[in-house]
Amino acid sequence: MPDSLTRDTTTTSVVLLATTPACRFSCADGTLLDRISDQLAVLPVRDVQVVTAGSGLGADLRGVAKIARTTSGAVAVLPADLVAHTEALALLLEHPAHDTAALVAHDAAAGPMRPPVRVEGGKIVAAGSSFHVVPEANATFRGVLQAGEADLASLADLAEELAELADRGELGPVTPVEAVDLLLVGLVRSGVAVRAAGIGPLHADRVTGQSAADAAVTRLADVDEARVRLDTSVKEDDGFFATFLVSTWTRHLVRPAVRLKLSPNTVTGVSVGLALLSAVWFSAGTQGGRLAGAALLYLSFALDCLDGQLARYARTFSPLGAWADGMSDRLKEYAVYIGLAFGFADPGIWYLAVTATILQVVRHALQYAYAGAATDAARIGSMWGRPARSLLESQDARHAPGVLGFAQRMERDTIARWLKKIIVLPIGERTALIAVTAAGWNARVTFLALLCWGGVAALYQLAGRIARSAQ
Known part of the structure; x- marks a missing residue:
């Protein structure tokens, strides 16, 4: 009883x-x-x-x-x-x-x-x-x-x-x-x-x-x-740049942030502010401005990692907070694109900036539209479909076939897993790419690098979505 x-x-x-x-x-x-x-x-x-x-x-x-x-x-x-x-x-x-x-x-x-x-x-x-x-x-x-x-x-x-x-x-x-x-x-x-x-x-x-x-x-x-x-509190499956070049030190700021009673949303707000300042420095078009912009962009991303770590540590994260964090990432990234374009002497740079923005919008659509569709399909399947396996079958012999099985085998290999994370050009790798190319060269190199690497990442994502959907 x-x-x-x-x-x-x-x-x-x-x-x-x-x-x-x-x-x-x-x-x-x-x-x-x-x-x-x-x-x-x-x-x-x-x-x-x-x-x-x-x-x-x-x-x-x-x-x-x-x-x-x-x-x-x-x-x-x-x-x-x-x-x-x-x-x-x-x-x-x-x-x-x-x-x-x-x-x-x-x-x-x-x-x-x-x-x-x-x-x-x-x-x-x-x-x-x-x-x-x-x-x-x-x-x-x-x-x-x-x-x-x-x-x-x-x-x-x-x-x-x-x-x-x-x-x-x-x-x-x-x-x-x-x-x-x-x-x-x-x-x-x-x-x-x-x-x-x-x-x-x-x-x-x-x-x-x-x-x-x-x-x-x-x-x-x-x-x-x-x-x-x-x-x-440190995200387990984060990207290579975030894992090894950011979270190694931001994790030490979590407890001080808790003692200061900083909320994840407050940290997100500061991160957005630093990104906007980065865009302002990039718009100056000088070598010093690009160096300052790159440094501020790195710090902005570090705080972006910290707000997630703080939320996980305090267990205060929510769907609304995750949405706001994702939207702030888009705002920061596109503001930096605008700043870089303003700081470049050739007006033709705007074509590259707009193309890079469109590419990122398409990549985000590929990622989130597929995730939403997969969630809806799973929900409908669990509500209306027959059980995936009978409770009377003593052995679960399901094996992932074809491309999906190959992808799962890659996940078990540490080097292959990290290479896959880098190839898809997540926000951490994009931040590093922007900061390094802008500080070392100029906005044209930055946008060309984003278009080339981002294009490969988009094709990789699209192929993976098609392969998973076909299984």
């Missing part, structure tokens, strides 16, 4: 599965159930509903389904036999998106309490249990699953379907220990997009014995949670 422990008025509820004997193991805070309850008390969750041991796996899953059908907002499901850093739980429960996601570790071997998953592009594309096998697994699930509000109906339907299959013995010798594992398998196989929230060096381990519980609790002290939070 579920018991409700009211917290505050945020949008996430927690279903705590206290259905295994391990949740009663002792620790310094009482039992493991007491420990995780205390952790949830300091996190922004609306309520915690504890599901105690029922009549087996089927009853436990039906309890989850009942809660999912009667709750609004996101619902997180986790076992009470989990020993985890509070920061690891916060990766899901404090994430402003309140989306469907699961905690995963990328550097540990699969085991009975660490079912395998395959992660591609930040999403879990295959998940396993003692019944479901995952070929080419590259991560493990660590027991914490969250369903966004839009996916609650899917979660409830899947929980009920799994309960029926478990009661009839059609899932093999699965036990209540695997309830949350099976829910993840169901969501992934039904086509729901599940974000992979990597725990990095943090720990999140389910335990089956008292000695294992003691060891897991002791191991938590080996990690500085505050340091990990700072490290994870």
Whole structure:
């Protein structure tokens, strides 16, 4: 039976599965159930509903389904036999998106309490249990699953379907220990997009014995949670220039910015101001002006990285903030184009400036229009389509064919992955290209470089979109 422990008025509820004997193991805070309850008390969750041991796996899953059908907002499901850093739980429960996601570790071997998953592009594309096998697994699930509000109906339907299959013995010798594992398998196989929230060096381990519980609790002290939070504020999949020539030092400004109570929007505003000053210096048309403009443009981009790091550290980012940040990037870039054109003596430079602007508009359209279409297609597919894979198939044998498979193999190679990031000429590389060519040569060289490299990037993007759409 579920018991409700009211917290505050945020949008996430927690279903705590206290259905295994391990949740009663002792620790310094009482039992493991007491420990995780205390952790949830300091996190922004609306309520915690504890599901105690029922009549087996089927009853436990039906309890989850009942809660999912009667709750609004996101619902997180986790076992009470989990020993985890509070920061690891916060990766899901404090994430402003309140989306469907699961905690995963990328550097540990699969085991009975660490079912395998395959992660591609930040999403879990295959998940396993003692019944479901995952070929080419590259991560493990660590027991914490969250369903966004839009996916609650899917979660409830899947929980009920799994309960029926478990009661009839059609899932093999699965036990209540695997309830949350099976829910993840169901969501992934039904086509729901599940974000992979990597725990990095943090720990999140389910335990089956008292000695294992003691060891897991002791191991938590080996990690500085505050340091990990700072490290994870740096965007993991950023471009080469941002990763190695900007974020290496802007990360040290995050905590001072928090102490000064600077909001990400404030930092974005300063970044825009520096870019506009850069455009003014570029418009002077002198060597000194171009050098000053290049320096200010670099600092503007550094603050653009810092505002994202600050938002991730404070977990205050939002869709509106992401949109405003993207719009400010466009404003800054096009203002710099205008400044460079004004500072060049030949009026013909405006043709190059306008062409470079049009090319960037087309590239952004390719990127964001495709992303929006892919999201809509996935949403329609999950709402109206048949499940991607049957829950009764013990092996997930999906393999990406053709060009898409080649692209995924490239992602596993570090050098190839960085080369791909550079080829597409993201905002960091464009900033560096503008700053170097403007400071070292002139506006004509800058625009020609943007057109040549940007043209190659556009063709690369277009080919990739066509190849992915054709698969």
